Amino acid sequence: QNMLSFSIKIEPSRLLNAGNGVILSGQITKHQLVSFYPGFYTPPPPLHAIINASGETCIKGGEVISGDSIYKISCPTVGGSIDATDYSRPSFPYAVGDIINHPPKGVKPNVFPVDFAWAEVLQASESWRPESRQRLHQYMKHMNQFANGLWYIDPNTFEPIYVSACQDKHPRAGIV
Numbered sequence: 385q386n387m388l389s390f391s392i393k394i395e396p397s398r399l400l401n402a403g404n405g406v407i408l409s410g411q412i413t414k415h416q417l418v419s420f421y422p423g424f425y426t427p428p429p430p431l432h433a434i435i436n437a438s439g440e441t442c443i444k445g446g447e448v449i450s451g452d453s454i455y456k457i458s459c460p461t462v463g464g465s466i467d468a469t470d471y472s473r474p475s476f477p478y479a480v481g482d483i484i485n486h487p488p489k490g491v492k493p494n495v496f497p498v499d500f501a502w503a504e505v506l507q508a509s510e511s512w513r514p515e516s517r518q519r520l521h522q523y524m525k526h527m528n529q530f531a532n533g534l535w536y537i538d539p540n541t542f543e544p545i546y547v548s549a550c551q552d553k554h555p556r557a558g559i560v
Contacts, residue, residue: 389410389411389412390408390409390410390411390412390418391408391409391410391477392406392407392408392409392418392419392477392478392480393406393407393409393477394406394407394480394483395407404483405483406419406480406483406484418478418481418484418495419478419479419480419481419484420476420478420479420480420481420523420527420528420558420559421457421466421468421479421481421482421497421528421558421559422466422468422471422473422476422479422480422481422482422527422528423455423456423457423466423467423468423469423471423482423528424466424467424468424470424471424528424529424530424531424532425459425464425465425466425528425529425530425531425556425557425558426464426465426466426467426530426531426535426547427463427464427530427535427547427550427557428463428464429535429536429545433536433538433539433545455467455468455469455471455482456468456469457497457559458499459499459557459559460499461498461499461500462499462500462501462557463557464557466528466557466558466559467531468481468482476523476526476527479523479527481497481559497559498559499557499558499559500557500558500559501556501557501558502524502528502556502557502558503556505520505524505558506520506521506524527558528556528557528558528559529556530547530548530550530551530556531547532546532547532548533546533547534546534547535547535549535550
């Protein structure tokens with residue numbers, strides 16, 4: 385264990401035929417941060433594209449139609465979604481949120497996701513010790529990178545707009 389009151393690791397689930405699970409050692413309290421959700425971040429399409437789409441299939445519910453995945457999770461506060469389907473696990477030991485809580489049918493999850501903007505975390509980290517702030521910057525480079533590929537189809541011009549077009553304008557989001 386480290387400066388936190390717990391440690392987590394990935395190992396075979398104790399549930400029959402459940403694959404890998406996340407095992408927590410130590411103590412946590414209600415509403416305590418447990419892990420980060422790794423994956424590629426896709427921001428929501430701009431408001432003008434959503435309004436002009438008028439329900440067309442290029443945009444659904446403010447998100448690009450890109451297929452469903454059990455590893456895709458919405459960011460209701462910041463907007464967009466994070467998809468861990470094809471994401472290689474970063475070396476950050478707490479980046480296991482995509483494995484947590486896929487309970488069997490009839491069992492309620494015991495953690496819930498909360499989304500945030502990385503810019504807010506960076507601003508809050510200004511008062512941290514330099515080594516902690518440096519570690520955060522190292523992990524952040526690998527966590528929740530912008531997705532590659534199609535962002536949305538412009539409903540006026542029918543031109544594809546790629547995620548790379550928004551990277552300088554939209555804050556990256558994360559989920560804990």
